Amino acid sequence: MQSIYNKEVRLSRPEAADYLDVSIATLARWASQKIGPIYVKVGRHTRYPLSGLDDFLDARTFAGRQHLSGNRQ
Template structure:
C-alpha cells in the first residue's frame, strides 16, 4: 500500500484554503477525511482528491442572458 500522507499545511497550499479552515471543517465534519496519529493530523492524498471531486460543479447558467 503506497499511501501519500499530507500535513494540513501541505493540503492548505494545494487546495488554496487556510489551515484554520481545514481545522474548522474537521470540527464540522465537512472537509476531507483525515487521520489523527497521536497529536498529528494527516490527510491521505486520495481522500483530498475525492473531496475535491465531490465538490466539483459544472457551470449551470449556460444559455442564460
C-alpha cells in the same frame, strides 16, 4: 516481494491547506465540524490522504452550463 505498507501519500495539514487553496484554520475548523476532507490522526499528527483530498474536490466540482450550437441567443 510486495510491501505490506500502504504507500498512499498523506499530507500534513499545512500541505493539505495549500493543495486545497484554503487556510490551515479552515481545515482545522472543517475537521472539528466533521465537514471537510477525510483525515487520519496518529497521536497529535493529522494527515490527509491525497486520494481523500481529490475525492473532496471531485464532490465539489460542477460543470458549467454548456451552450448548444443551435440554442444560442
